[in-house]
Amino acid sequence: MTAAGTEGPPISAQHRDTAVRRLQEAYAEGHLSDEELDERLRTALTAxxxxxxxxxxxxxxxPPPDATATITGTGTGGWIRRRGAWSVPRVLKVASAxxxxRLDLSRAVIAHPVVDIELHLGTGGANVIVPRDAVVDLSGLHAGLRAPRYRPRQPARAGGPTIRISGGLGLGRLRIRHARW
Incomplete structure (x- = not known):
C-alpha cells in the first residue's frame, strides 16, 4: 500500500473523513486487525x-446501501430542522404542507458524492445551507409563485458533493446558500 495515491484530482477533507469512518466501522465489525487498521488509517490520512x-x-x-429517508412536517407549525453532524442519506424526501x-448540510456527514433532495412544500418556505465546496443542481425543481434564491459559488472547489434539489414549491420560497467556512 502506498502512503499517498498519485492518480486523480485532490480529495476533500470530507472524503477523507468518510474513508476513516468506513475503516473504523470495518474494524468494529471484525474485518480488520489492529495492525491493519493502523496502516490503513495512516494511508487514508496521508492520501x-x-x-x-x-x-x-x-x-x-x-457498506449497505442507504435507504431513502423521508421527513414530514405535521400540523400548522410543523417545522422541519436538521443541523449539526447528522448523516445525510443518498435520497432525502422532505414534505411540509x-x-x-431548514436543512443545514454544512456540518452534516455526507458519504455520497451525489445527494438527491426531493422537496414538496405547500405554503412554507425552505432554507438549505450546503457545504462550501458543494455543487447545487436545481434543474429538477418546479417553483411555485416565487423563484428559488441561489447564487452559485464561483469557482466551486473540486471534490465537493453534488446536491440535486428537485420536487415542487407551492407559495413558499427556497433559499440556498453555501456555508461560509
Missing part, C-alpha cells in the same frame, strides 16, 4: 488523491 483513499479501502466489504424547512 491526497482518490487513488490513495482507494488503496486504504481496498478489499473492504461494501404548512411549516418551514
Amino acid at each position: 491526497t488523491t482518490p487513488g490513495g483513499l482507494d488503496s486504504a479501502l481496498a478489499a473492504l466489504p461494501e 404548512l411549516g418551514r424547512v
